[in-house]
Structures are given as C-alpha cells and as structure tokens.
Amino acid sequence: MRHLAALHAQLRGGAPAEEVLRAVCDRAGRALPAAAVLIFDASGRLRGGTGDGWPGLDEIVAGAVRTGRPVLRGPVSAVPLPGQAGIAGPPGVIAAVGRRRPVPPRRLEAFAGVAAVVLGTGEHQATRERERLARELHDSVVQTLYGISLGAGTAAELMHGDPANARASLAWIQETASAGLSDLRGIIVRLRPETLVGAGLATALRRIVDALHLAPGTGAVPPGWGLQLEAEPAVSPQVEEALYRIALEALGNAARHAGASQVTVRLAGDDTRVVLEVVDDGVGFQPGGPDGGPAGGPGRVGRLGLRSMRERAELVGGTLDVMSAPGAGTVVRAILPSSAAVLVG
The missing domain is CATH 3.30.565.10 (Histidine kinase-like ATPase, C-terminal domain)
Incomplete structure (x- = not known):
C-alpha cells in the first residue's frame, strides 16, 4: 500500500511527530476514503486531523479509550491505537467520519499502527527490550565468563603437575570465550536497532x-x-x-x-x-x-x-x-x- 509505504519513509527519515500524524490523517482520508480523520492521545487531546469533526465525537473517542475496542456510531468509526503489554489502556484513538457509511475498523488499523509509534509505544517496547537483554546477559554472557574464570583456575593448578590436562582446559577456555563473544555480539546488535x-x-x-x-x-x-x-x-x-x-x-x-x-x-x-x-x-x-x-x-x-x-x-x-x-x-x-x-x- 503506497500510503503506508510513504508514512514509513517519513518515520525512518525522522520527521517531526506532528507532521507524521497530520500525514497519517491525510493519507488515511484519501485511502479509505473518509470525510475526516482525527487522532487523539489517551487524554482525549487532538494530535492531528483533516476535515471536520462530528457531534458527540469526544464521547465516542472516550468510549474507545475506556473499552480498548472499536466504537461505531453513525458514520463515525473510532479505533484504539495498539498498545504494549503492561500498559493500562491504549495510547490513543484514530477516528474516521465516513462519507456515506462508517469506515470498517479493520481498514483503520494499519494507520493506527503508525500513529501508535508516533505517540510513544516505542518507549514501552524499549523497556521490555532492556528487561529481556538483562536476562540474556545473565543467562549467556555472565555464565560464560563465570565458566571461563573457573576453567582458568583449573588450568593454573594443572600447569606444572599435569600439562596435558592443562592444555585441554585452555582449549576449552578458548572455545567458550569464542561462544561468549558471539553471544555478546548478538546482544550489541540488539542494542542498536537504529x-x-x-x-x-x-x-x-x-x-x-x-x-x-x-x-x-x-x-x-x-x-x-x-x-x-x-x-x-x-x-x-x-x-x-x-x-x-x-x-x-x-x-x-x-x-x-x-x-x-x-x-x-x-x-x-x-x-x-x-x-x-x-x-x-x-x-x-x-x-x-x-x-x-x-x-x-x-x-x-x-x-x-x-x-x-x-x-x-x-x-x-x-x-x-x-x-x-x-x-x-x-x-x-x-x-x-x-x-x-x-x-x-
């Protein structure tokens, strides 16, 4: 879909949030089509829009935020923006006023995803990523370094009395260090999603x-x-x-x-x-x-x-x-x- 591709290009290019939200409304209005498309944050504040509103729109938006489900009333469709695990309620709502009939909520969801990124769901995803990386550091790199430390101590004890086993221990240390480096390199890449x-x-x-x-x-x-x-x-x-x-x-x-x-x-x-x-x-x-x-x-x-x-x-x-x-x-x-x-x- 060319409209979504253009919006993703704006996101990658670092366009200002309000500019992207206006573009979401404009392109959604043309693609769906709709007489008006508006984006509200979780507090009900209008963050972007094209066209005119509709009587009772604030109440419709509040209902979508409260229930976390799409609301259809007359020609208006209000779809909650996708949230993240651990967040109470959606980060906002995208609403469309259909020209002759309501816009099916399913058709608004793709544009809702872009708006959600702009309104900050990425921050919550980053928190989840940090927690996951902490677990990975403990379960892979920390354990690997602990094993290397033990292996080095064993090799030192065997160096004079049992050189053959000392060499085997050193070979194991080298192999384990290589595996740990691979794990660490992977974690570094995870920390650089830019x-x-x-x-x-x-x-x-x-x-x-x-x-x-x-x-x-x-x-x-x-x-x-x-x-x-x-x-x-x-x-x-x-x-x-x-x-x-x-x-x-x-x-x-x-x-x-x-x-x-x-x-x-x-x-x-x-x-x-x-x-x-x-x-x-x-x-x-x-x-x-x-x-x-x-x-x-x-x-x-x-x-x-x-x-x-x-x-x-x-x-x-x-x-x-x-x-x-x-x-x-x-x-x-x-x-x-x-x-x-x-x-x-």
Whole structure:
C-alpha cells in the first residue's frame, strides 16, 4: 500500500511527530476514503486531523479509550491505537467520519499502527527490550565468563603437575570465550536497532549476517549464508521490528548451535501479510524436547529464544512455527500481518 509505504519513509527519515500524524490523517482520508480523520492521545487531546469533526465525537473517542475496542456510531468509526503489554489502556484513538457509511475498523488499523509509534509505544517496547537483554546477559554472557574464570583456575593448578590436562582446559577456555563473544555480539546488535530504522528491513537483515556470522579467522561471511528477498514488503513499524528481532534470534541460534553449512533467510509478502523463513541444514533438534531443545540434550533454541520469537509474532497478530528433527536441519517460519492488528500482553 503506497500510503503506508510513504508514512514509513517519513518515520525512518525522522520527521517531526506532528507532521507524521497530520500525514497519517491525510493519507488515511484519501485511502479509505473518509470525510475526516482525527487522532487523539489517551487524554482525549487532538494530535492531528483533516476535515471536520462530528457531534458527540469526544464521547465516542472516550468510549474507545475506556473499552480498548472499536466504537461505531453513525458514520463515525473510532479505533484504539495498539498498545504494549503492561500498559493500562491504549495510547490513543484514530477516528474516521465516513462519507456515506462508517469506515470498517479493520481498514483503520494499519494507520493506527503508525500513529501508535508516533505517540510513544516505542518507549514501552524499549523497556521490555532492556528487561529481556538483562536476562540474556545473565543467562549467556555472565555464565560464560563465570565458566571461563573457573576453567582458568583449573588450568593454573594443572600447569606444572599435569600439562596435558592443562592444555585441554585452555582449549576449552578458548572455545567458550569464542561462544561468549558471539553471544555478546548478538546482544550489541540488539542494542542498536537504529540500523533498522535508518536502512529498512532488507538492509538490516544483511547487516545481521555481516555482524553475527563471520567465519572464524577469516573476517568473511560464510558463502553458505544468504538472503532471498522477493521485494521489501510495506509493513507497519511494529511488524518490521518484529521480523527483524525474530530473524536475529533465529540466525543467532543457527550460528551458535546448528553447525550448519547453509543458512537462508527468505522474506516475501503482499498487502495483507509477510512471511519470514530462516532455514538451516544443521544438526536439527526435537522441538518437543525439554525447553524446546533436543530431547535428552541441552536446549538448542532454549526457553528464552523460542518463547521470545513466538511472543514477538503474537504481539503483532501473527504466528511462528519451528520445524526440525535431529539431523534434518531447522526451519523457523513467521507469518505476520502487514500491519500490527493487536499488541496485547
């Protein structure tokens, strides 16, 4: 949808909030069509609009904020903006006055997603990201450093009396440090999502490959890693970030655990949905095993990774499937709507 694509370009370009909100109303009015489109924040303050209002509009907007559900009254449709988990109520409402009949709420949702980003839902998402990164730091990097510390102490004790085992301990330290570096590099990328905002999804996916999956000792991307892109889909900012984060998690799992020689990222979409696949030819695992890992073995995807990917897909109204078997590689497939229809916890 060209109107959404133009709005996303404004967001990426850092246009002022009020300018983007006016553009949302203008383009929604032309696309739907509607005689008037207006955006209100959660306090009922008008933040942007085109056309004239309608008698009783304030009451209609207040009802949509209070219930968190669309309200239709006469020619007016009022749709709550998508919120974030842990937030009491939506951050605002987008209302449209139909020319002859009410605008179907479903058609307002894509524009509601853009308005929600401008009105600050990104701040709440950032809080969730910080909490998740804290858990990842504890469960990966901190534990890795603790293991290295223990291994170094063991090697020091064995250095004079048992040099063979000391060398084995040093080799383990080197291997563990390399794995920890990969984990840390992934976390650093998560802390820099501006690469997504500034360059678009396709470029951001290529940067994930460049940043996370360097061939050891060569500084080059392994030739078996690739990106298949039909066309960069026009998706809402929430969906775009969800795709980026899911791909980042799936590629991190493939790099750290799969032992894969071929990894492919596929991205395709249309006006209604987008499909992301991350496919590897690695060791595979049993999805029904403990914590999402191989049955009887250490978790390859793990609680946090698999759960977070599914949560991200569900938060924007999509689904995520993981298909794998021991020795048969892994396919992670996310199917998301082009716009975030729901963002609830």
